[in-house]
Amino acid sequence: MSWFDTVELGPPIEVFLMNKLYNDDNYPNKVSLGVGAYRTNEGKPWVLPVVRTAEQALANDESLNKEYLPVLGLESFTIAATKMLLGPNNSAVIDNRAFGIQCLSGTGSLRVGAEFLNRILGKKIFYYSNPTWENHKLVFRNAGFEEGREYRYWCPKTRGLDIHGMLEDLRNAPEGSVIILHSCAHNPTGCDPTPEQWDKIGEVMKERRLFPFFDSAYQGFASGDLDKDAAAVRSFADKGFELFCAQSFAKNFGLYNERVGNLTVVLNNLDLVQKVKSQLTLLIRGMYSNPPSHGARIISYVLNNKDLYNQWRDNIRTMSSRIKEMRKMLRDNLERLGTPGDWRHITQQIGMFSYTGLNELQSENMVKKHHVYMLKSGRISMCGVTPSNVEYVAKAIHETVTSMPDKL
Incomplete structure (x- = not known):
């Protein structure tokens, strides 16, 4: 007998589950659109240059302590x-x-x-x-x-x-x-x-x-x-x-x-x-x-620090501009494919996430058939969309809403 016998298994946290499934997937064209973290055009995490500068300065400041x-x-x-x-x-x-x-x-x-x-x-x-x-x-x-x-x-x-x-x-x-x-x-x-x-x-x-x-x-x-x-x-x-x-x-x-x-x-x-x-x-x-x-x-x-503050503002403009460009590219690809529906909302929305309009069944199809990992609500992280995968993501959305039109 254990004090913990009555503990029940809690439900998984969806966004972290999607990330694990993505990491465990060996499919070559897999795409992660779940976790809300910035990625470069190469799909890599980015440590802001201004953060590197600040960390080096702080590491060299011997007046600082760990109190x-x-x-x-x-x-x-x-x-x-x-x-x-x-x-x-x-x-x-x-x-x-x-x-x-x-x-x-x-x-x-x-x-x-x-x-x-x-x-x-x-x-x-x-x-x-x-x-x-x-x-x-x-x-x-x-x-x-x-x-x-x-x-x-x-x-x-x-x-x-x-x-x-x-x-x-x-x-x-x-x-x-x-x-x-x-x-x-x-x-x-x-x-x-x-x-x-x-x-x-x-x-x-x-x-x-x-x-x-x-x-x-x-x-x-x-x-x-x-x-x-x-x-x-x-x-x-x-x-x-x-x-x-x-x-x-x-x-x-x-x-x-x-x-x-x-x-x-x-x-x-x-x-x-x-x-x-x-x-x-x-x-x-x-x-x-x-x-x-x-x-x-x-x-x-x-x-x-005035100079570093201005550098940081440049860094955030870099991030926001890349996401805006990915929104434009995704919408352009969907419209070029003739994907059913109106996709103007992709570029009208702002920030890290896009609410695509895909429902739960369509989102599951994106994951299971196309290895595009996204939340069942239809939310995607635009940071995960890159110049090298945007066409694939658009084709996956196109196939999904075309093959499941009654679910649109």
């Missing part, structure tokens, strides 16, 4: 990250009503923020877009939220945003509900509200007294423009919202395994800053005590 960071993290990093998100001239930054907490990447930032909202503010209900990044639900449930509800977002017919459905669902949300919002490059659809639509979303949320919790995983990576990708968060802060924003530096710095994140907090009352920080300190102390330093030092070094 614990403060519970709330490396201050030079959190200050720079918060200013990067909100802009240095934002009134919340100038008035010191905005501050950052270093967390374990975007996921850890979401978890710390969710724990605070549930334990300290007593929040019980959270809303997430339909569809959303699958981990949102797990993180908020594990943080103590009792109920997760969907708001409409994706319209399969138009392959675009269902803004009317979204606004209606937000109008019906109970006062005080926490609303998870993707600040840019919505995952998984790649479909974002326009600035005018963001204004309408803000109006409804202010009227209904809803709490915005932004997830910013792709600032700069999405469009190549840091300011454009942060416009929604900045707009809400300018409108007087108190808010949380989980920032991830996995994508825009390529620091996937360093787990560097920042939870930006915007308050309306300066007198509450120290109280909120004190409670976040206690939550983190009981969770993981304090964060790792290496990735945070890299980002701090780059963001606080």
Whole structure:
């Protein structure tokens, strides 16, 4: 008899399962479109040149040591990250009503923020877009939220945003509900509200007294423009919202395994800053005590050095431009083949992912017949599309929707 006899086998995490199946596959033309990580035109991982430069400088700095960071993290990093998100001239930054907490990447930032909202503010209900990044639900449930509800977002017919459905669902949300919002490059659809639509979303949320919790995983990576990708968060802060924003530096710095994140907090009352920080300190102390330093030092070094900062902006433009080019090439190939359906959404979407419109059966066909590994939702990572495989991917999609037209 074991204490663990009652433990049941948990379901696999789809994106990591697809990656394992891809790695175990010996098919010569296999393609990995599951994991959201940047790849070069040759399909290889890329360490940003500016990251290499920063790491070498930090390694040669003998004044640095391996002592614990403060519970709330490396201050030079959190200050720079918060200013990067909100802009240095934002009134919340100038008035010191905005501050950052270093967390374990975007996921850890979401978890710390969710724990605070549930334990300290007593929040019980959270809303997430339909569809959303699958981990949102797990993180908020594990943080103590009792109920997760969907708001409409994706319209399969138009392959675009269902803004009317979204606004209606937000109008019906109970006062005080926490609303998870993707600040840019919505995952998984790649479909974002326009600035005018963001204004309408803000109006409804202010009227209904809803709490915005932004997830910013792709600032700069999405469009190549840091300011454009942060416009929604900045707009809400300018409108007087108190808010949380989980920032991830996995994508825009390529620091996937360093787990560097920042939870930006915007308050309306300066007198509450120290109280909120004190409670976040206690939550983190009981969770993981304090964060790792290496990735945070890299980002701090780059963001606080004018020349390296400009080099980094060039790096993110390189990444975003390659993804845009792959979108164009994929759409061109599909249209040249005469693939059934309208494929304009491939280039209208933005960021790392494309919601192709393929359903579960079609996505399974892509994996089993063509060895193109993608999620059953039809989401593909555009980073996995390269000049050498884009024609093959397009032909696989063409065969799938042609042979399974009733499933389109």
